[in-house]
Amino acid sequence: MSKRIDVENLDVYYGDFLAVEGVSMAIEPRSVTALIGPSGCGKSTFLRTLNRMHEVIPGARVEGRAVMDGQDLYAPEVDPVQVRRQVGMVFQRPNPFPTMSIADNVLAGVRLNNKRISKGDAADTVERSLRGANLWNEVKDRLDKPGSSLSGGQQQRLCIARAIAVEPQVLLMDEPCSALDPISTLAIEDLMSELKNDYTIVIVTHNMQQAARVSDRTAFFNIAGTGQPGKLIEMADTPTMFSSPSVPATEDYISGRFG
Amino acid sequence: MTPVPTSSQDSTVPGGGQAPHGAVTTAAGTPAGVPAGGRRTTAATMDEDMHDDSSAWAAPGPTAVDHRVSGHAQPPAPAVSLRASGASRVADTIFKGVSGATGVLILVVLAAVAGFLVLRAWPALTASPDELAKISWMNGQSLLEYVGPLVFGTLLSAILALGLAVPLSLGIALFITHYAPRRAAQALGYVIDLLAAIPSVVYGLWGALWLAPVLDPIFRWLSDTLGFIPLFAGYTAPARNVLAAATVLAVMIIPIITAVSREVFFQTPVLHEEAALALGATRWETIRMAVLPFGRSGLVSASMLGLGRALGETMAVLMILSPGYLFSFFLLKPGQHQSIAANIAAKFPEASGLSVSVLIATGLALFVITLAVNMVARWIIARRAEFSGAN
Ligand SMILES: Nc1ncnc2c1ncn2[C@@H]1O[C@H](COP(=O)(O)OP(=O)(O)O)[C@@H](O)[C@H]1O
Ligand SMILES: [Mg+2]
Numbered sequence: 049m050s051k052r053i054d055v056e057n058l059d060v061y062y063g064d065f066l067a068v069e070g071v072s073m074a075i076e077p078r079s080v081t082a083l084i085g086p087s088g089c090g091k092s093t094f095l096r097t098l099n100r101m102h103e104v105i106p107g108a109r110v111e112g113r114a115v116m117d118g119q120d121l122y123a124p125e126v127d128p129v130q131v132r133r134q135v136g137m138v139f140q141r142p143n144p145f146p147t148m149s150i151a152d153n154v155l156a157g158v159r160l161n162n163k164r165i166s167k168g169d170a171a172d173t174v175e176r177s178l179r180g181a182n183l184w185n186e187v188k189d190r191l192d193k194p195g196s197s198l199s200g201g202q203q204q205r206l207c208i209a210r211a212i213a214v215e216p217q218v219l220l221m222d223e224p225c226s227a228l229d230p231i232s233t234l235a236i237e238d239l240m241s242e243l244k245n246d247y248t249i250v251i252v253t254h255n256m257q258q259a260a261r262v263s264d265r266t267a268f269f270n271i272a273g274t275g276q277p278g279k280l281i282e283m284a285d286t287p288t289m290f291s292s293p294s295v296p297a298t299e300d301y302i303s304g305r306f307g
Numbered sequence: 308m309t310p311v312p313t314s315s316q317d318s319t320v321p322g323g324g325q326a327p328h329g330a331v332t333t334a335a336g337t338p339a340g341v342p343a344g345g346r347r348t349t350a351a352t353m354d355e356d357m358h359d360d361s362s363a364w365a366a367p368g369p370t371a372v373d374h375r376v377s378g379h380a381q382p383p384a385p386a387v388s389l390r391a392s393g394a395s396r397v398a399d400t401i402f403k404g405v406s407g408a409t410g411v412l413i414l415v416v417l418a419a420v421a422g423f424l425v426l427r428a429w430p431a432l433t434a435s436p437d438e439l440a441k442i443s444w445m446n447g448q449s450l451l452e453y454v455g456p457l458v459f460g461t462l463l464s465a466i467l468a469l470g471l472a473v474p475l476s477l478g479i480a481l482f483i484t485h486y487a488p489r490r491a492a493q494a495l496g497y498v499i500d501l502l503a504a505i506p507s508v509v510y511g512l513w514g515a516l517w518l519a520p521v522l523d524p525i526f527r528w529l530s531d532t533l534g535f536i537p538l539f540a541g542y543t544a545p546a547r548n549v550l551a552a553a554t555v556l557a558v559m560i561i562p563i564i565t566a567v568s569r570e571v572f573f574q575t576p577v578l579h580e581e582a583a584l585a586l587g588a589t590r591w592e593t594i595r596m597a598v599l600p601f602g603r604s605g606l607v608s609a610s611m612l613g614l615g616r617a618l619g620e621t622m623a624v625l626m627i628l629s630p631g632y633l634f635s636f637f638l639l640k641p642g643q644h645q646s647i648a649a650n651i652a653a654k655f656p657e658a659s660g661l662s663v664s665v666l667i668a669t670g671l672a673l674f675v676i677t678l679a680v681n682m683v684a685r686w687i688i689a690r691r692a693e694f695s696g697a698n
Contacts, residue, residue, distance in 0.1 A: 132585055139578065139582070143576075145597065146601070207582070214586065
């Protein structure tokens with residue numbers, strides 16, 4: 049249950065504003081791909097095109113192709129809702145549903161597909177997903193408490209559990225640790241290296257060390273200036289990117305000379 | 308690391324629309340972001356804050372180094388005095404005093420109204436059956452026997468109205484916030500607000516002269532096909548029954564319920580709607596997962612506001628309903644029901660002495676009902692506060 053995505057010449061618009069231009073990249077299955085680059089260069093925007101979340105913003109649209117295992121996600125017959133069921137997403141801010149218990153949060157996506165899930169199956173899914181998100185031991189005694197009663201790091205792992213409960217092909221993470229303390233961040237980084245055995249993971253991060261620690265491949269985005277579209281500057285295996293990038297701007301960014 | 312002048316806006320901007328999304332300011336002072344295009348800020352635009360390292364700074368190209376130098380050139384922050392200034396302390400005290408006084412004033416007014424009602428109703432509450440029998444329209448009933456059907460009629464018409472209005476208002480509010488294109492939504496919202504401004508006597512005229520003939524064939528059909536259910540049995544034209552009155556009441560309370568729910572729905576955190584969408588929820592599933600649960604207590608308040616208005620509505624009921632004083636569930640028969648407010652308005656001009664007290668006693672009953680409705684609403688809202696969006 050993990051698929052590759054090949055992006056070809058993707059242009060991403062907000063109304064008339066071209067936010068990201070001409071991105072082509074291959075996202076390998078069972079690996080972590082990190083997207084890095086200065087703020088505003090379109091990392092989030094690009095990430096959200098991979099599960100068609102971009103178009104929920106009024107006026108937002110995409111040109112080009114994003115092909116997941118042979119199927120163009122933007123083909124006319126493709127239902128964005130079905131895309132999102134296969135490509136899960138974790139946001140920067142932990143966003144468990146405040147009106148749902150921990151268990152119901154985990155099951156939220158599952159229930160969309162399967163309304164009449166049996167009690168036993170539900171309990172299994174909750175345990176499997178929470179274990180998968182390294183959260184089970186912390187919450188197993190209070191599954192009926194609201195998700196918002198957890199700490200920020202726990203909430204984020206709950207969101208990861210909710211995303212993996214539906215067994216997606218791909219998991220997108222938009223700066224999943226930037227609202228968290230260092231310990232929770234480490235917990236989630238550990239989790240990512242486990243999850244990549246089963247999932248294709250794409251993560252946006254502002255943290256170079258994090259990209260170096262968790263990712264297999266790294267893509268560097270940049271913008272030429274305010275109001276200009278963001279572009280993919282270079283993409284390579286993470287060790288190569290961090291030791292000998294081929295573009296000077298990448299080296300400048302990675303070594304902290306700007307951004 | 309050099310501190311970089313990033314704007315530290317809180318990204319939890321409520322869905323107002325105009326809020327510039329967490330714009331990053333470059334050292335040159337120009338905002339790096341463009342204002343959000345949509346009516347709401349989305350999570351995609353919410354990620355430029357929260358980095359206290361310099362990486363939060365969108366600095367294009369190698370000129371970045373120069374920008375950082377200008378970052379150094381920031382004037383040092385002035386030393387801050389920790390002592391509150393005298394002026395701000397006075398303002399604070401005044402504000403505290405004024406807000407406290409208004410709170411007390413509201414309580415005083417409430418107590419004064421309750422006191423007035425009890426005081427003026429007292430003669431009726433303590434009157435002997437013989438004295439009450441002298442009031443022709445009491446038909447020899449005791450006060451309780453007289454108030455009972457009125458309370459029943461009031462509750463019945465208001466609850467019927469609520470039952471008609473809430474689903475419609477919810478539908479309209481959801482359509483405005485989640486389905487309609489922006490232009491249409493604005494226009495519709497405007498029309499709804501206008502409807503709220505129409506005086507109730509106009510609704511009464513409209514109900515009696517226009518709506519009643521329109522309802523006539525519908526009620527006839529209801530009575531013919533569903534007449535075996537006692538609720539719908541025995542329709543007699545013209546449509547001056549409690550269901551017709553409730554229909555007009557529903558039209559009257561739709562604007563307020565819609566307006567409040569619309570505000571509540573607009574405030575649904577984008578974060579939660581996107582969480583549902585990203586799980587593969589359809590628009591309707593998103594509404595069920597994120598919008599309705601978040602708005603639930605707001606919806607209860609909206610409905611209670613509507614119920615309060617329906618309970619106390621006088622003119623429309625007076626002009627439409629052909630009155631009766633029964634505990635009757637025949638919704639389509641005329642001459643079965645009457646509401647407290649309409650009854651007071653109908654009887655008050657002719658009343659004097661003890662009969663005024665009787666009417667005030669019915670008013671006291673209405674006052675108690677409205678208070679009770681509000682308390683129940685509060686209780687419903689508080690019951691699951693733990694799971695509300697508030698935390
Ligand atoms: N909802 C939106 N409406 C209009 N423009 C947007 C919106 N969200 C982001 N943008 C613009 O798109 C560009 C890329 O933003 P974003 O993808 O958030 O960058 P990053 O995640 O790399 O910091 C920026 O110029 C930003 O101002
Ligand atoms: Mg971003």
